[in-house]
Amino acid sequence: MGKKRIYLNAFEMNCSGHQSPGLWTHPEDRSHQYKDSEYWIELAQILEKGRFDAIFLADVLGTYDVYDGSRDAAVRQGAQSPVNDPLLVVPLMSAVTKHLGFGVTASVSHEHPYTFARRMSTLDHLTKGRVGWNIVTSYLKSASLNIGQETQISHDERYDIASEYLEVCYKLWEGSWEDDAVKVDKEKGIYTDPDQVHDIQHEGKYFKVPGAHLSEPSPQRTPVLFQAGASAKGRGFAVTNAELMFIGAPTITAAKHTVKKIREDAEKLGRNPEEIKILTMITPVVGRTEEEALAKYNEYKEHISYEGALALFGGWTGVDLSGYDPDESLEYVENDAIRSTLESFTKIDPHKKWTVGEIAKSIGVGGMGTAVVGTPEQIVDTLEEWVDVAGVDGFNIAYAISPGTFKDFAEYVVPVLQERGRVPLEYEGTTLRDQLFGKGDQLPAHHPGKQYHKAKQLV
Numbered sequence: 001m002g003k004k005r006i007y008l009n010a011f012e013m014n015c016s017g018h019q020s021p022g023l024w025t026h027p028e029d030r031s032h033q034y035k036d037s038e039y040w041i042e043l044a045q046i047l048e049k050g051r052f053d054a055i056f057l058a059d060v061l062g063t064y065d066v067y068d069g070s071r072d073a074a075v076r077q078g079a080q081s082p083v084n085d086p087l088l089v090v091p092l093m094s095a096v097t098k099h100l101g102f103g104v105t106a107s108v109s110h111e112h113p114y115t116f117a118r119r120m121s122t123l124d125h126l127t128k129g130r131v132g133w134n135i136v137t138s139y140l141k142s143a144s145l146n147i148g149q150e151t152q153i154s155h156d157e158r159y160d161i162a163s164e165y166l167e168v169c170y171k172l173w174e175g176s177w178e179d180d181a182v183k184v185d186k187e188k189g190i191y192t193d194p195d196q197v198h199d200i201q202h203e204g205k206y207f208k209v210p211g212a213h214l215s216e217p218s219p220q221r222t223p224v225l226f227q228a229g230a231s232a233k234g235r236g237f238a239v240t241n242a243e244l245m246f247i248g249a250p251t252i253t254a255a256k257h258t259v260k261k262i263r264e265d266a267e268k269l270g271r272n273p274e275e276i277k278i279l280t281m282i283t284p285v286v287g288r289t290e291e292e293a294l295a296k297y298n299e300y301k302e303h304i305s306y307e308g309a310l311a312l313f314g315g316w317t318g319v320d321l322s323g324y325d326p327d328e329s330l331e332y333v334e335n336d337a338i339r340s341t342l343e344s345f346t347k348i349d350p351h352k353k354w355t356v357g358e359i360a361k362s363i364g365v366g367g368m369g370t371a372v373v374g375t376p377e378q379i380v381d382t383l384e385e386w387v388d389v390a391g392v393d394g395f396n397i398a399y400a401i402s403p404g405t406f407k408d409f410a411e412y413v414v415p416v417l418q419e420r421g422r423v424p425l426e427y428e429g430t431t432l433r434d435q436l437f438g439k440g441d442q443l444p445a446h447h448p449g450k451q452y453h454k455a456k457q458l459v
Helices: 032-036 037-049 072-077 086-095 113-126 143-144 156-176 233-239 252-267 290-301 306-317 339-347 356-364 376-390 404-419 432-437 450-451
Strands: 007-013 054-058 101-106 131-136 180-186 188-190 224-227 244-247 277-286 371-374 393-398
Touching: 007 037, 007 277, 007 404, 032 037, 037 054, 037 086, 037 180, 037 404, 054 244, 072 306, 086 101, 086 113, 101 113, 101 224, 101 432, 113 131, 131 252, 143 356, 156 244, 156 450, 180 277, 188 233, 188 290, 224 233, 233 252, 252 277, 252 376, 277 376, 277 404, 290 371, 356 450, 371 376, 376 393, 376 404, 393 404
Parallel strands: 007 054, 007 393, 054 101, 101 131, 131 224, 224 244, 244 277, 277 371, 277 393
Antiparallel strands: 180 188
16 A cells, blocks of 8 residues: 555443533434443444454543532533443454454553453453553542542552553563463373463562463463553653554644654654554544535534533543633643643644633534544545644544444445555454554564563563
8 A cells, every 4th residue: 555554443432422422312322222232243343344443442440520529410411421341342342253453441550460461361362362452540530539549649650550560461461371381282181381381470569470370372462552641651651562552632733743742752762653553533424415514513513511521521631610611711730630631722732722612512522532524535635634744643433423423434434545545445464463563463572561472581
């Protein structure tokens, strides 16, 4: 392909509404069926037919309770509440697909790495190597309190914990079992050679894991590593470890600014800056004509929940906008939530001053990203502009209504992307990592996680 390949993820969550608060009230929206296996099975089939690289499942382990000092707005408006576990829908979707990848969000703050590593290896086995892990440090204080922490761990320390957590996982996934440890030798009666299974003897500041990994090596060993850290500390962690990075950018200018910083940081660390694939979030509203698309968008806007949008914003940024007038402008403040989201709305684009009302409308259809409205050709023109001007590698496609947004995109927009040489006509890889990068199933040799691969490096 002559042109830069565009990566496509469907952005979903095991809840109703996800990134478009209030749009669950739209008569055509079926996201409230997230509790049903049929919902996920149908969605997986739509996405694989549409040649999506992966479905990316977001998650939170708390409720959005910053707005007006209470969770009531989020609960009332269905703003990512109620929410179910993202990992458990993956086997349902993998059973009806052969190539679609699955990026699952799991927090280093709320589960021990020893048990988590086994869950990911299990998923990688069941999907034949189609799993990715979105590494998050968790930004909701309510989640910290509900697992018994006195308060939320500070923003920067969460990344220190994440670094050690990942080190433990690398040791378990890459170093504990040698490649040919499992023999399944029926004649000799040897399932696994015990000399080829190694204790990791990890003793660190936050974790102590003496033993061996519970699972044999899966097709990818380490799942594809996704990350969305965009603060200075988060970017440092991400450019060290991530293979794909997500950014939320309400404008092309904001996206270009963030992409530039990520690539510069990667270069300083000695990584090829183009090796990290950067995806931004968009919500496509597709029509056969521009008028039809605009009419659809205006109809969607009538379903926006102002309160739900500001409840999400409060959780993302730690800033309570309940006391603000809709016409008031927003200023930047430092805290322990998602700093990059607040920066996107306050600092990055000097030509744009956001009022509270505008923020609610922007979040209302498309959340942390932006809505793209038009014919399939116009939408592809816009996507190409984001790629060519801002330097992103692809998109997290969020929905206004589900599965309608994904259906429209797969049916009408993807064929235009394929015509323009931006999306492959067929899946090409053996695993998710191979499908994304075309360089085999496992971490590249120069990745920091691979240093743990040789068993002799372990005690």
